[in-house]
Amino acid sequence: MERPGGTRTLLVPNIKRANELDFAGFWSAYEDVIRKVRSNKVSPDDFAGTNVTLSNPGTIGTQLSVPRLMPGQGLIVATGRIDYPSEYQGTAPETLAELGIGKVIGITSTYDHRVIQGAESGEFLGKIEALLRGGGGFYEGVFESLGIPYEPVRWSADRLSDLDGSAGQSHLAKQARVLRLVNMYRVRGHLLANLDPLRTKKVLAHPELDLGYYGLSVWDLDREFFADDVPGPQRRTLREILDLLRDAYCQTVGFEFRHIQDPDEKRWIQERVEGVSRELDKEDQRYILERLNAAEAFEKFLHSKYVGHKRFGLEGAESLIPMLDTLLEQAASEGAERVVVGMAHRGRLNVLANVVGKSYSKIFRAFEGDLDPESVQGSGDVKYHIGATGKFTGRDGTTIAVEVASNPSHLEAVDPVVEGMARAYQEMEDDSERNRHLPLLIHGDAAFAGQGVVAETLGMSQLSGYTTGGTVHVVVNNQLGFTTPPVHGRSSEYATDVAKMVQAPIFHVNGDDPEACVWVTRLAFAFRQQFRKDVVIDLVCYRRHGHNEGDDPSYTQPLMYRKIEEHRSVRKLYMERLVNRGDITLEEAERALEDYRRRLEQAFDETKDSAPPPTSVEEQGPERIGVLPSVETGVPRETLDRIVQALTTWPEGFTPHPKLAKQLERRRDILDRDAVDWAMGEMLALGSLVLEGIPVRLSGQDSRRGTFSQRHAVLYDYDTEERHYALSNLADGEGGARFLSYDSPLNEFATLGFDYGFSVVAKDWLVLWEAQFGDFINEAQVVVDQFIVAGEDKWGQTSGLVLLLPHGFEGQGPEHSSARVERFLTLAAEDNIQVCWPSTPAQHFHLLRRQLHRDVRKPLVVFTPKSLLRLPVARSRTAELTGGHFREVLSDRRDPEANGVELVLLCSGRVFYDLDARRESEGHDRVPIVRVEQLYPFPEEQILEQVRRYPNLREVRWVQEEPENMGAYAFVHAQLHHRGVLPEGVRFGHVARAESGSPASGSATVHEREQRRLMERAFALG
C-alpha cells in the first residue's frame, strides 16, 4: 500500500475459510480483500486468525525466497517468479523451444516445526507440484469453476524431439501431423465452440483435436511449424497457429463447411473466418442494443398485459431481431427489393412488430378478441399465423419490402410456399440474377430436424424449375420441441444436419453473443449472394417460458428451467458486456435502459384506449355464388393451326426420336380430321393462352413428356439429347408470354407447396401442378387441406392453381387408380375450390382456358384420364374448340324420345365411355347418360334442367367406378337427394363398387369382373 507520504507498507489481511472455496470463490474473496484495502475498509478482523500466509515475492523479481516467520505464523508459502532457469537465460527462444526447456516457478515452504513436520512440508510441496502439472484434475477444476469452456493443456513428457537421434525425421513427422491438426480444426472445431448459452452439454475436448492424438505435446507449442494456408507468417509456433484456429473455429460461432465439395466456396468461407477480427463498430453495437431493447420490451409488455395468452414468445432468442434487421439492411443496401419470409409461431409477433413494422395496435387487437378486418372472408386465423407485408428501412434510409407468408400450424409446410412465392416474384420482375427478390426461412430446431418437407424443399433449391438463388435459413434452436429434448427428437448431432445434403454451409452461433449473431448473418447473406446457394444459421438459444406461456416446462425439464430462471436476458448480458469492455459508458447504458422503459410505456400507451371494437365478422360468412356464368373460350382456327404446327415440327438440324417423329407427323392434320386427342387439346389450351400473353408454368413428375408418353412438351434430339421447347418459342417477339414446363423432383408436398406459392403471387399466370398418378396427391395433403382449400377462408389468400390428377379405375391396382375424388368433395365449401372431371379433350381445353379468362381466382382440381388419352371415341371435333365454353353438365348426345325415358344415368369421367358402349351393345336406347363435368360448385340447376326433360322419369341413378364409400357418390347423393331437389316421384339410386378399404383391386381379372357387374347394374331396371 502506498501511504500518503509516498512510503509503502505491507498489509497482510487474510481470506477466511479458504479451504472451503473453489478457485472462483477464492479469487472473488481475494478481490474483495483487495477492494477493501484499496478503499481503506480493512478492519482488524481481516487480519485475525491467519493460519497460512501466501507471499509472492516473484512479482518483484525474486526467483526463490525463504521468508522468515513472524511470531504467531505457522507457515508461509512463497512463490518466486516464473521464468526459464537461470542457466538458460541467454539461450535463444527457438533453441529453448527445440530443447523443450520450459519456464519454472520456485515455491518454498517456511514453517514452524511445532506446527508442521519437515516431511509433511516436503509432501506438501510435492503435492503442489503434482497439482501444477495437472494432477488430480487441478486445471479442469479451475477452468470449470471459472467457466472457461476449454480443455486445459496437459503435461506430458517431450518425446520425439530432434535430439532423439531421428532428428529430421521426427520434425517432418510432426510437421505432417500439425497440418492434420490444422485441417481437423476446420472440420471439427465447431464441436468445441461455445455455442450453448446454458452451457448444458460442455464439450471441452475431442480426440481428434487433442495434441496427444497427433503425437504432439505441450512442449511442441513453442516450436515453429510451417502452416502456409493459415493466414499470417508461413512459419509460426504451434501455439500461435492453434490460437488462430481456436479463435476462428471454437469461439461463439461454429462453422460447418468442410462437407462442401467446391474448393472456391470453402476457401471463401475460410478467408472470412480465419485470422479475421469480428469486432463490430460502436454504431453497430448501439444498434444491436437498441434492437434487443425493442425485442425484449415487446415480449415483456405482452407478458404483463396479456397474461396467459398464447404468443409463443421469443424470450431467449432475442438476437433474432438484430439478425433479421441486419439481413434486411444488407439486402436493401445491395439493391434487393423484397424479402419473402416464412416462419413458424415462435417470435412471429415480435418479428411482425419489430422487423416488418406492423403496428402494435393491429397486433394487439388480435389479443383482444378481434379478428383482423383485412381477412376478407371472415373465419380468420389465430394471430401467430396470419401473414403481413411491410416496409423495412435500414439505417442508411434504404428500404425493402418484407412479406411474411401466412402459414398453418403445420410446421415447415410454409417453406416450399415461400420458395414458390419468391420464385414467382423473380419471374414476374425479370429477376434472372435472383438477387432482387429473396426468400428467408425461419425454423424451429425440432421441426427443422423432424419434418420431411424441409428436406424436400432443400432438395429443390438448386433445380432450374425451383431455385430461388439460395435461401437464408435461420433455425431458432431453443434446444426443445414443445417438451421433447434433442436426444429424443433427432438422431443427428445438430438440428441442422439435413442441410448438408445440399452442401449448404452451416453456421452455429451462441444466441447470447448478439455481436456474433449479427456478424454471422452478414457472412451468411454474403455467401448466398456470392454463390446463389442455401445457407443455414443455427441460432443456439433457449426458451424462457414453456412451449407457450401457459405451459409449465419444469414438469419435463426441471434442471434446464432452473438454469434458465437464473439466466439473465440477452439484452442484460449484452449491456453488461458493453460496459465491462468499456464500449459504452455507464451513462450510455442508463440511456439504453431508459430507451427500453420508454418502449414499454409506449406500448402500454398505444393500447390503453383500444377497447376491442365490436366484432365485424358475420357469423354466416358471405353468400355462396356457386356456378359462375360461362365465359366463351373458343379460339380461332388459325391460332390452333399455328400451335399444331409448332408442336409437330422441329427446327432444321434437329433429329427427333424416329418413333415419336412418326407420331407427331400423324398429328399434323389432327384439326382437319376432327380428331383432337386429349394431349393435343391440352397443349392447344396452353399454347393459345401463351399466344394471348398469359404465361404458363406446368410442372410435375415427368410432365414434359407426360407420365403416359402423351404430352411431349419438350422434344429431345435423338443424337445429342438437345432439347426443343415447342411452345416456348411459339410467341417469340409477338407479345406472347412464356411457357415454362419442368419435370419436378419426386416429391409431392414441396412441389405442390411451391406451385401454390407461385400461384398466390403470379395471379395472371396459369400454374399447373400434375401428379404422376392422382393417388399420390395424399403425400401433399397438408398443402391441399391447409393452403389450397382453406387459404382464402383463413387469410383471404387466393390462388388459381390447377391440379391435374390422373384418375380412373382401369385395373392398375390400389395405388394407380384413385385421386380420391371423395376427399376433395369433402373439402369443398364456400366456393373455395373447383372440382372438375372433364370427359372430352374439348372440355379440358375450355376448362383450362376458363381458369384465366375469368376474374376470380380459385384453385381448380381436375381429374384427368389415362386410357382416354388414346381412346378414339374420346376425341373432339375441331369446331368444339373454335367456339363454345366449358360446360358443367353434358347432356346426352343421343337425345332419346323424352316420354319414353324412365331412368337417367348420371356419371363423371371415364365411366361414361363404358356406359355408352354398353348402352350401344345392349340396346338400352331409352336411357340417357348425363355427364357431370363439374362437381363443385355443384351445377344443380343444369342437372335438374336435364332431369326435367323427361316427364315419366322414375329414377336418377348415379353410376361410378369407385367403391361406394369413395368417389363422388356420397357428395352427389347429398346434393340431389338429401336436399330434396329432385322432382316429386323421382328416386335417387346409385351403382358403385362394393364398399372397400382399398380403392381398387390389384387383380386385373377381379377388376374386369367388377366392371362388368357395374355395367349390368347400371342399366338394370329396378
Ligand SMILES: Cc1ncc(C[n+]2csc(CCOP(=O)(O)OP(=O)(O)O)c2C)c(N)n1
Ligand atoms: C406438423 C406439425 N406437427 C406437430 C405440431 C405441434 N407442435 C407445435 S409446436 C411444436 C414443437 C416445435 O418445436 P420447434 O420446432 O423446436 O419450435 P419451438 O416451438 O421450440 O420454437 C409441435 C410439436 C405442429 N404444429 N405441426
Ligand SMILES: [Mg+2]
Ligand atoms: Mg425448439
